[in-house]
Amino acid sequence: MTDQAVRAVAALEDELRRRMYAFIRHSPAPVTRDEAAQSVGISRKLAAFHLDKLVEVGLLRATYAQPDGIRRVGRAPKLYQPTGLQVQVSIPPREHGLLAEILLDAVRRQRPGESGPQSAVRVAADRGRELGQAERERLKPGRLGTERALTYIADMLERHGFEPARVAPTCLQLDNCPFHPLAAKDPDLVCGINHAFLSAYCQGLEATTVEARLVPRPGACCVELGSASKGAASFPGRAG
Secondary structure, eight states, X not given: OOHHHHHHHHHTTSHHHHHHHHHHHHOSSOXXXXXXXXXXXXXXXXXHHHXXXXXXXXXXXXXXXXXXXXXXXXXXXXXXXXXSOOOOOOSSOOOHHHHHHHHHHXXXXXXXXXXXXXXXXXXXXXXXXXXXXXXXXXHOOOSOOHHHHHHHHHHHHHHXXXXXXXXXXXXXXXXXXXXXXXXXXXXXXXXXXXXXXXXXXXXXXXXXXXXXXXXXXXXSOSEEEEEOOTTOOOOTTOOO
């Protein structure tokens, strides 16, 4: 979860803020302080305090305009409306959005004679490879040995909710499956997508001494990353 999302969740812990935020989200037009205050039965001054907190964390946007469009003498009232910020809390973290994007691209980019699962695995590998290449460009790490490569890989895995655990200098186990519970419904497909994504990420990062292996564990991610065995040079979904 990002720092902004954490602040947004913390701001919504207050019941009055939650109720005002819900009122504004469901309002067909921007809301004044008076309207927000009336919706929860508090003073305009107290409402202003809570509304500005919601603006501060990015949940609301404030503008100055006449609500009915008619120009009047004096300062225009402050109006509040929701931003595009979406906050979802999941413990442990889930990445259903990433999985949905891969599956959607797989449908759009399915090749003649290719099955749906084959397309999904190929697209997952493309996505992982692109992410690894972008990370390499950003980090410029030079030649990567296994241990240093796994350190960089663990940072990415942490960001995507895999909860990596360094069980040995050259072995990462993933304590959380960010695609659960969908993985439980079709493990062959979802685990195949996951394996292809992580394998190709290592390829894009040019972590040639690291391989992603399918090592299913109950309640955890099906993939483990460690030293590549001799001759392990293929990646799921790789063209050629």
